[in-house]
Amino acid sequence: MQNMRKMAVAGAVVAVTAVSGCGLSQAITEQGNGHMKAVSYESGLEGKNDDDAKLPAWVPDGAQQVEEVIRTTGTERILKYRPAGTTLPSLCTSGDAEAAPPTLTADWWPAGEHKRTDKVCDGWHVAVEQDAVYAYRAESLLGN
Structure with missing residues (x-):
C-alpha cells in the first residue's frame, strides 16, 4: 500500500x-x-469614433494617417500621425522626455524617439517632428 x-x-x-x-x-x-494590437485610421476623428480604439482625446480630429500600437494587457501605447495643419491642444504642456523606452515596436516608430519627446499631453509624452507627431504612453500601474 x-x-x-x-x-x-x-x-x-x-x-x-x-x-x-x-x-x-x-x-x-x-x-x-503582453499582447499588442495595431490600429490605423485615415483621421483622428475616425479613430475616436472606433469603439475599440484607444485613441487619446488630445489627438486632433483633423490628424491624418494615424497609427497606434496598443498593449492590450496594460496601458503602454505608441502613436504616430501626420499633423495636416493641426496643432496640439492647450492641455499639452512642455515636459521632460520619457526616460524609459517603449517595449512596443513598429516599423514607423523611430529608434530613440522617446528621448525627443518634449511635450506632455494627458500623460502621453509627445514629440512634434517635421513630418509627424509621435507620442508614447509608458506602462502605468494606475491604469490611466
Missing part, C-alpha cells in the same frame, strides 16, 4: 513537471510580454 502511494506521488510529480516544462514558462513569457 505504501509502495503504491509512493508511485502515485511520483507519477503526480512527473505529470506536473511535464506540464510545467511544456506550457508554464511559455505562458509566463507571454503574460510578461
Whole structure:
C-alpha cells in the first residue's frame, strides 16, 4: 500500500513537471510580454469614433494617417500621425522626455524617439517632428 502511494506521488510529480516544462514558462513569457494590437485610421476623428480604439482625446480630429500600437494587457501605447495643419491642444504642456523606452515596436516608430519627446499631453509624452507627431504612453500601474 505504501509502495503504491509512493508511485502515485511520483507519477503526480512527473505529470506536473511535464506540464510545467511544456506550457508554464511559455505562458509566463507571454503574460510578461503582453499582447499588442495595431490600429490605423485615415483621421483622428475616425479613430475616436472606433469603439475599440484607444485613441487619446488630445489627438486632433483633423490628424491624418494615424497609427497606434496598443498593449492590450496594460496601458503602454505608441502613436504616430501626420499633423495636416493641426496643432496640439492647450492641455499639452512642455515636459521632460520619457526616460524609459517603449517595449512596443513598429516599423514607423523611430529608434530613440522617446528621448525627443518634449511635450506632455494627458500623460502621453509627445514629440512634434517635421513630418509627424509621435507620442508614447509608458506602462502605468494606475491604469490611466
